[in-house]
Amino acid sequence: MRLKEYLINKIGTITIFILGYCFILFALIAFKNNFSLTFLISLLYMLVGISIFIINYKKKKRFYTEFLMNLDKLDNKYLISEIIEIPDFYEGRILTQVLYEIGKSMNSHIKEYETITNDFRHYIELWIHEVKVPLSALRLIAHIEHNKEIVEPVKLIEDYVEQVLYYTRSENTEEDYFITKCNLSKIISNVAIRNKDIIFRKNIDLIVENTDYTVLTDSKWLEFILNQIISNSIKYKKNEKSYIKITVKDKMNLTTLIIEDNGIGIPLSDLSRVFNKSFTGKNGRIKSSSTGMGLFIVKKMCDKLGHKISIESEENEQTRVYITFDKNDFYNVVN
Amino acid sequence: MKKILIIEDDYTVSQKLKQLLDNAGYNSIILKNFENSYEEIKRNNPDLILLDINIPNENGQLLLQTIRKESQVPVIMVTSRMGETDEIVSISYGADDYVTKPYNPTILLLRINNIFKRLENKDIVCTYKDLIIDIKRGTVKKEDIEITLTKNEMIIFNCLLNNQGKIVSRDDIITDLWSNSEFVNDNTLSVNIGRLRNKLSELGYENTIETRKGIGYILL
Numbered sequence: 354m355r356l357k358e359y360l361i362n363k364i365g366t367i368t369i370f371i372l373g374y375c376f377i378l379f380a381l382i383a384f385k386n387n388f389s390l391t392f393l394i395s396l397l398y399m400l401v402g403i404s405i406f407i408i409n410y411k412k413k414k415r416f417y418t419e420f421l422m423n424l425d426k427l428d429n430k431y432l433i434s435e436i437i438e439i440p441d442f443y444e445g446r447i448l449t450q451v452l453y454e455i456g457k458s459m460n461s462h463i464k465e466y467e468t469i470t471n472d473f474r475h476y477i478e479l480w481i482h483e484v485k486v487p488l489s490a491l492r493l494i495a496h497i498e499h500n501k502e503i504v505e506p507v508k509l510i511e512d513y514v515e516q517v518l519y520y521t522r523s524e525n526t527e528e529d530y531f532i533t534k535c536n537l538s539k540i541i542s543n544v545a546i547r548n549k550d551i552i553f554r555k556n557i558d559l560i561v562e563n564t565d566y567t568v569l570t571d572s573k574w575l576e577f578i579l580n581q582i583i584s585n586s587i588k589y590k591k592n593e594k595s596y597i598k599i600t601v602k603d604k605m606n607l608t609t610l611i612i613e614d615n616g617i618g619i620p621l622s623d624l625s626r627v628f629n630k631s632f633t634g635k636n637g638r639i640k641s642s643s644t645g646m647g648l649f650i651v652k653k654m655c656d657k658l659g660h661k662i663s664i665e666s667e668e669n670e671q672t673r674v675y676i677t678f679d680k681n682d683f684y685n686v687v688n
Numbered sequence: 689m690k691k692i693l694i695i696e697d698d699y700t701v702s703q704k705l706k707q708l709l710d711n712a713g714y715n716s717i718i719l720k721n722f723e724n725s726y727e728e729i730k731r732n733n734p735d736l737i738l739l740d741i742n743i744p745n746e747n748g749q750l751l752l753q754t755i756r757k758e759s760q761v762p763v764i765m766v767t768s769r770m771g772e773t774d775e776i777v778s779i780s781y782g783a784d785d786y787v788t789k790p791y792n793p794t795i796l797l798l799r800i801n802n803i804f805k806r807l808e809n810k811d812i813v814c815t816y817k818d819l820i821i822d823i824k825r826g827t828v829k830k831e832d833i834e835i836t837l838t839k840n841e842m843i844i845f846n847c848l849l850n851n852q853g854k855i856v857s858r859d860d861i862i863t864d865l866w867s868n869s870e871f872v873n874d875n876t877l878s879v880n881i882g883r884l885r886n887k888l889s890e891l892g893y894e895n896t897i898e899t900r901k902g903i904g905y906i907l908l
Contacts, residue, residue, distance in 0.1 A: 481768075482742070482768040482769055483768075485768035485789040485790055486698045486701060486768060486789065487700070488789070488790040489698075489701050489768070489789040489790040489791065490698065490700040490701045490704055491790075492790045492791070492792070492793060493701065493704035493705060493707075493708055493793055494700075494704055496708065496793035496794070497704060497707050497708055497711065497793075499857070507790075511790060531773065531776075538869045539869075541869070542866060542867055542868070542869045545866050545871060546792060546795065546863060546866050546867060547792075549862065549863065549866060553862075553873070553874065558873060559871045559873075560871070561869065561871050564869075565869075
C-alpha cells in the first residue's frame with residue numbers, strides 16, 4: 354500500500370477537510386477573533402485531522418501489506434481467507450467475510466470436480482478390469498485355434514486399454530505404484546514376449562545383452578514404459594533389416610537401461626517436444642495411428658517413479674532411449 | 689494325470705481354459721457351484737487350483753486363506769487387477785504364483801508345469817528313456833557317456849520332454865526360450881534344434897525329435 358496512491362484515492366476527503374478549514378478560518382476572521390485564538394484553533398483542527406488520517410492509514414497499511422504478502426506466498430491463492438487475520442475496521446471485515454464466502458464456494462466447487470474425476474477414474478479402472486476378461490478369452494481362443502491373425506489385434510487392444518489405465522493413474526495424485534527391487538531382465542523378457550509375434554512378423558532382430566541387473570522401480574509400471582518404447586521402435590522401423598537392442602550400463606550409483614533401434618529416427622526439430630502431450634510431429638504424419646500420448650505418459654510415469662528418461666536420435670539412422678535408475682542408499686538401509 | 693481345478697466365473701474364459709489345459713494333457717475341472725466353493729474344492733481334491741480373485745460370493749484371496757488353513761495344494765492366482773498390492777497380498781496368503789489377465793496361454797502352461805516339477809523335484813534332474821538329464825548343470829548322461837547342452841538346447845529339450853509324445857509348436861518353444869531371456873529368432877531355433885538332434889544321436893537317439901511341417905516338433 355503506497356501513501357501517494359492512498360492520498361490520491363482520498364482526494365475527496367482531503368478537499369472537504371481543506372474546505373472545512375477555509376470555512377472556519379473565514380468565520381474566525383469574520384468574527385474578528387484575535388490572531389492567537391485563530392492560530393490555536395487552526396493548529397488543533399489540523400492536528401486532529403492529520404491524526405485521524407495517519408491512524409487510519411497505518412491501520413489499513415498494516416492489514417493490506419500483510420494480506421498482499423500472504424497472498425504472494427500462497428500456492429493456491431483461493432485459500433487466502435484461511436490465513437487472513439480479521440481486521441478491526443469495518444471495510445476490512447466485509448472484505449474478509451466476502452473472501453471467506455468465496456473460498457467456501459470455491460472449495461465445494463473443487464470438491465465436486467474432485468469427486469467427478471475420482472468417480473470417473475474408478476469407473477475407468479473397473480472398466481479396464483472388465484474388458485480384460487473377454488480379452489483373455491480371445492487370447493485363449495487364438496492360442497487353441499492356432500490363429501496368429503487374432504493375436505496381433507488383440508495385443509494392440511491390450512496396449513490401448515493399458516495406455517488409458519496408466520494415463521488415468523499418472524494424472525492422478527493418488528500413488529498407485531509400489532517401489533521394490535526388480536530384475537531388469539525379467540521385465541525385459543515379459544515385454545519381449547508380449548511383442549514377440551509382431552517382432553517375428555516384421556522380421557526384427559531383438560538383441561538383449563547383459564541386462565541382469567536389479568533396480569528400484571514398480572515392475573508393472575516399468576513394463577508399461579518399456580512396452581511403449583519398444584512398440585514405438587516396432588512402429589517406426591525402416592523397411593530394411595531392423596533391430597532393437599537392449600543393454601544396461603551400470604556405473605557407481607546409476608543404472609541406465611538403453612533401448613536402441615535403427616528405425617526412421619526423430620527429426621532434431623521434434624526431439625525436444627516428443628514428451629509433450631498430444632505431440633505427434635513429423636513421424637506422426639507418416640503413421641496414421643499416432644496419438645502423441647504414449648511418450649507423454651511414459652515421461653509422467655518416469656517422473657513419478659524418479660527415473661530419468663531421455664532420447665537421442667539421428668534421423669533415418671537410429672534412436673536411443675535412456676532410462677536411468679538411482680540406486681537409493683536410503684532404501685537399502687530401511688530394508 | 690494331474691487334476692487342475694479352474695475357479696473362474698466367466699463362461700468363455702473357463703471353457704477355453706479347460707480346453708487349453710486338457711490339450712496340454714491335464715485333467716481339468718471347472719468349479720460350477722460358487723456357493724460352497726471350499727466344500728467343492730475338497731470334494732474334487734485337485735492337484736492344482738487356478739483361482740480368480742474376482743469370483744461370486746467370496747473374494748478369491750479369502751478363499752485362498754481358507755484353503756491354506758487345511759491344505760498345501762498349489763494355487764495360482766489369476767486376476768485382471770493391476771495393483772502391485774494384490775500380488776503381495778496373494779503371495780503372503782500362500783499363493784504359489786500370480787498371473788494377470790490377459791495372460792499369455794503358453795506362459796500360463798509353463799508356470800503350471802514349473803510348479804509340478806518343483807513339487808516333484810524334477811526341475812533339477814529328470815529322465816528320458818535311459819538318459820539322465822541334469823538341468824542345472826546342463827548335462828545329459830547315458831551310462832558313462834556325458835554330453836553338455838548349451839542353455840538354449842537344454843531349454844528346448846526340456847520343453848519337448850515336458851510334452852513328450854505331443855507336438856510342440858515352434859511358437860511355444862520360442863516363448864519358453866524368451867521367458868528365459870534367450871531371445872532367439874526363427875533361424876537360430878532351427879540351428880539349435882539341429883545341434884540338439886546331433887547331440888542326441890551321439891547318445892544313440894537318432895530321429896527322436898521329429899519335425900511336423902508347419903506345426904512344430906515332437907519328441908518321440
